[in-house]
Amino acid sequence: MSVIERQLLACDMLAWQTCCFIPLQFCNRKLLYFKVAYCRQKLSIRQCSMSSPSFPLPKNQVHVWLSSITKPIVEKFFQLLSLEEKMKCKELLSLENRDTFIVGRGVMRTAISKYLTNFQPKDWSFATLEGGKPVLRINNPSIPRISFSLSHTKELCALAVCCDGEIGIDIENKNRKVKSYLDIARKYLSDTELSWLLRQPSDLQRESFLSIWTLKESLVKATGEGIAKGSLKSFELDTEALDKRLQSCRKVVVGKYSRSMFHFILLENIDPVFIAVSISYPQVEKVLCLDIEGNCLGTEAIPIGNQ
Template sequence: MFPFIQKMLSFQRSFSVSPFPILPLQLPSPMETHLWFVVPDEFKSVSLLNQYMELLSPCEKENVLSMRGEQLQKQALLARTLVRTTIARYQINNRVVDPRSLKFKRNVHGKPELEWESDGGQCPSPLHFNISHTSSLIACGVTVNSSIGIDIEEKQRKIKNNILAFARRYFSLHEVEHLSAISDSEVQRQEFVKLWTLKEAYVKALGRGFSAAPFKTFTICIKNGFRRGFDHANDLESG
């Protein structure tokens, strides 16, 4: 069982003015998660978006411009800007960080990580982050010395397939039983989306990729209406 024990603080980033200078913040405490978010529809200034583009690496710029359509490009740009300006706010070893100087890498499973350099050269970064976005919200979570995974979904997300049939394919037996006990179809849909979001966030926190942690191999434990943690199974459960 892996219980939820992190304290979460949420901050909305306002990019309505120039992002410089970036005011420093203290790092999250060991038992604390900082969650930063922006609303894409609030960003309408083309000149300001062009400023944000200059914060990105050549590879990031290429990825943004490769997106089809202005909206997807805007979302990708704001996502990378949020990551860079958020991480740059945290001073590690009393260093002021220029968001343009940040370097990123991917672990062997493809999870993005911060590449940190100390006086002695490269070293593992104490700061961990993860990002998720929808068309209406972009969020970045930050922790220290603790892996993090976040996922956000649209509250009104529609499920094309039969919910229980879909759940039997991907969820654990206990989760399917939980959904089966809900008679109201709308409440069942909402609960399915919540479970899916929690499971995806957990897999992202593990950082081993979805193939290494199939959804059926763990269960979101629900007790008295509250999600209390995760139970692992060594083998796949059949739905």
């Protein structure tokens, strides 16, 4: 029996739950492209100590926290979970789903405490919006509002954080084998986006599909709607900007969200994944990728073709 299984047996009693939902806000959208110079170092939490660096609230910035999903990290983060979360683990029959849930909650708890240093990672309580977006349960108006979004692959967990805005993140493995991705594209992409995809060289089509998919999914995660309710086909990205590596931002988004403002950020130099972020900021000054101890992974992201 593993360490976590033994502890889950000890938690098989009761769970508590309270609710406090944070209202969503919406603002205009602009498409940006960022490249990140990424240090190919192993992502780990080592001791996961709260003596590691604290951070000012990320105003006009995007912070992307990354953690690998490995057995030592899962066991370390499990210690931070609430009783309610530990009971949730018992309901997850898939070991992979359980591990990603534990690391996701651990990353959220640890990262948020980097900004709000008067609180320990164990202090936080979370609720989940209808579309699946996690929010803090807080009843204290003096606590600054932090927005965050979570995504993961089998090996990597990513948390995007901003202050006083709405944010969404999606992460996809570039090497992911997507069966019938053209059928998925016909179901979820607009006619313009689908035409753009079909124009791509055949050896690049799958990767092109994943890049546009992550950008679109990040938006519906930022609004809190999620794929099921948000309908990825109800809006489209500027495919001309995609062709020019997003250096031209003439129309950006048309359709459902055309009157609101979001920046789109595509981080594609973090091998082997695409990471897309949507954020309701009129301006993004800086994008940082960090490991869970707060170490910067390479250099700051540099905008290309920022208008």
